[in-house]
Amino acid sequence: MGAAQTRAVRLQESEGRGPGRGARTARFIAGRIVGLMATLFAASLVVFFSRFVVPGDPARFLLRGRSPSPEAIAEVTRQYGLDKSPVEQYLSWIGGVLRGDFGRSLQYRDDVSNVLLQRLPVTLELVAMAAILITVLGLAAGIFASLRRGRFADRAILITSTALGAVPSFVIAILLIAVFSVQLGWFPSFGSGDEGLDRFVHLVLPALALGLAFVALVARVTRSSMNEQFVREHVEVATSRGLTKSSVVLRHVLRNAISPILLVSGVLVAGLLVSSAIVEQTFGLAGIGSLLVQSVDRLDFPVVQAIVLVVVVAFVTVNTVVDLIQPLIDPRIAAGTETR
Template structure:
């Protein structure tokens, strides 16, 4: 019953958060200077009949609340409205750009997981040695590099000087696309590798000082077995919590990286849509980012008791 209540509470919180986010996302458009009708007409002086037709087509003749209800009702059927700059369904525009952003985030996530965990584990196991100090200093230095600076540096070194990877475009075909996404993914992942590395080191150092770890070591278990069974397993909780928060960061930061590498993904689409007052596209992307962020964090909260049962015991004790 506790599990059912917990899941029900998380789902209710998820629905409420998405509802409030939808209100904020939709009605914020009325605070932005600029008239979408002016963009649609592009400086022309059409007849009143033409203006009325365009206004009705995009629902601009309705009251704000009527527009919201129409918009939120369409979302449940996959209809996010019609793009003002592309003159086609917002859903079609997003689906055309989604694979690039999805590939970028997945590759960046893999890099973050592999290198972040490896750096944190190495520093924790070798704590107090020159290896630990080197890893910490390196992570600190990399953490001070913004994503757009890393993008420029990677392009200059690996694309221009060494010629190992392309510096522009999304590529064609599966393997060519992967090759085009390596540098953008590395630039996107750099800051988050630092974060995961530091969190992993901190969590593991804390666990290494626990009594049960000393007991396991005194019984003759190898260091690898102690780290795997008693240290890393108990340190996964904080790492998982931080990883959930990284999702939104990756999606938001992708706009900078996609613009730098000329990728046709959701990030660059968001930048162009904001510049051109394409409100339906902006609203759809922002709501999608919020939905993914909230959903991932809800999943992390539900997985937390499975990963670390002590959280359930602690909650029951209170």
């Protein structure tokens, strides 16, 4: 009886159940959180010290366009803390970041936090619309192609997704403007619009331009993951037992295929903040993507550092959240027994 109980406990643990499950889950979550903090710390170091790679004297750069006197250089050096060591400057900067103080913009002569808060809503709304588009259309196309695998619809979706994935977002943006703005006049082609419905109308084409290429990737991953599950033994057993096709797809195919789909979708959605810069420039949107391009062009270091740090934090946080959600879908991940 003791040996049988031992085998039963081991079987439960291998399936993500049993008395050791809570400890493994806690270690899994703790490991992801520690990884998140370490990544953010390393990113903050790279973001801050990259400023020292730019050639030239920062004080003279801040006084560009003039013939600065030694007194003016000394005053700027003191005002921006450039007389301190790099380590002291980093500690002062990261301490301000933790308090929500990213410094002062050189081009806007205002706090970086205020500049970002004015631009952030447009980018967040654009990313949210594109994320919904990616999730809904990508999953729908991938599921439909998998259910029609080997048929014309499957091949058509596969070819279309391959073509869309190869087209840059700015090319899609130009085509959308030419068709839906210039020819049909359905949507505006420039500006962010006012709050509410007007903002939504202005963001339709940018969201499509930003999300269509990612829709293709999600569709291909969904199709591939579901096709892999369809040939698994448990699906064949469920089908032979007389379960309906919808029940087999929902309970045995899609549920087991959702883990890689979720992982890829999380990475793509997090990357929308980075990709939004080109689309915002094309459509003249007042978001942080276009602000980043302008700030790099004008060498506004505090704004560039703040935007890059915000993007990195968002990217790493979204991926960590996806990692933490996956064990809820498939406990084998936390148990370390997932098989491919």
